[in-house]
Amino acid sequence: MNQQTNGTPFEVKDCALTAIATGKRAQNIKELRQILDDIHPGCLYYHFWGDKLRPKFIDLEYFNDFAYWANSSLHEPKLAERLAVIDPTGYDSLEALRQDVIDILEERLDEIDVPMWTKPDEQFYFIRSQIVVFETQHFIYHPHELAQAIEDMSLSSVFYHFVDARRRTPDHLDDFRAWLRGFDGKYETLVNEISKLDVYFTPLGSLKQNLLGLFRQHV
Numbered sequence: 001m002n003q004q005t006n007g008t009p010f011e012v013k014d015c016a017l018t019a020i021a022t023g024k025r026a027q028n029i030k031e032l033r034q035i036l037d038d039i040h041p042g043c044l045y046y047h048f049w050g051d052k053l054r055p056k057f058i059d060l061e062y063f064n065d066f067a068y069w070a071n072s073s074l075h076e077p078k079l080a081e082r083l084a085v086i087d088p089t090g091y092d093s094l095e096a097l098r099q100d101v102i103d104i105l106e107e108r109l110d111e112i113d114v115p116m117w118t119k120p121d122e123q124f125y126f127i128r129s130q131i132v133v134f135e136t137q138h139f140i141y142h143p144h145e146l147a148q149a150i151e152d153m154s155l156s157s158v159f160y161h162f163v164d165a166r167r168r169t170p171d172h173l174d175d176f177r178a179w180l181r182g183f184d185g186k187y188e189t190l191v192n193e194i195s196k197l198d199v200y201f202t203p204l205g206s207l208k209q210n211l212l213g214l215f216r217q218h219v
Contacts, residue, residue, distance in 0.1 A: 010140035010179045012149055015160040016132045017053045019046065024126040028115040029079065032066070032124055033105040039126055041094040045167075046129030048088045048097070052204050053159055063201060064088075066101060066124075073122040079108045087200050089166065131164060143180060143187055147215040155204045162207060163199060174199075176211070190218040 022043065026032035047065040062068040062084050071080035082104045091097040109115065118124075136157075140149050150158070161175040169178050177194050180187040193214050197207065 012136045012138040013160055014134040014136055014154055014157040016156060017050055018130045018132055020128040020130055022126045022128050025123040027123045028117045029105055029109055030115050033102055035126060036098060036102050040128045042128040043126050044094045044098055046127050050129055053156060069124045073118040074116045076116055089200050144219045147212060150212050150215060158204055158208045
């Protein structure tokens with residue numbers, strides 16, 4: 001077995017994103033905006049990121065639940081377009097993301113006289129997420145082992161290490177880059193290439209293949 005050179009092995013983990021009902025729901029833009037004021041931040045996480053782990057038909061136009069609902073249930077394409085371009089990776093916190101969503105909703109409310117209402121069975125239901133982490137007892141001791149490890153990873157494991165890690169690490173890095181930086185700059189080219197990957201607008205399956213290609217090329 002190759003010994004680690006940075007003192008800390010990479011521990012492969014898996015996860016599940018559980019959905020918790022909040023009992024709060026909105027039937028128009030005004031109600032959505034009001035509830036967003038003090039809704040649990042886990043709701044922002046779920047409605048922006050949960051789609052990556054939920055089995056459904058992929059909608060390549062709307063990657064967050066707010067945009068999808070605005071288009072499909074409110075029939076508000078202008079609002080849907082504005083919400084659809086939000087990339088949560090560009091925010092330092094969920095609170096900053098919350099404020100941007102609220103600003104977009106308020107902007108649209110200022111433009112219309114009467115907000116559109118959904119049918120009772122098409123209301124927006126606020127769901128809160130909670131991540132459950134699983135130990136795999138799989139440890140990586142050298143970067144050249146990561147290509148095979150990524151190939152063997154489930155999509156939920158890729159989500160944990162490449163997506164969810166960004167809210168856990170001080171510099172908002174994924175676990176791969178954070179670990180590789182411990183090798184005294186030897187893998188800085190690979191770290192830079194990983195940083196160019198589009199985390200949010202790329203399906204998890206494609207992200208996994210992109211990561212696999214980079215590790216096979218550079219390590």
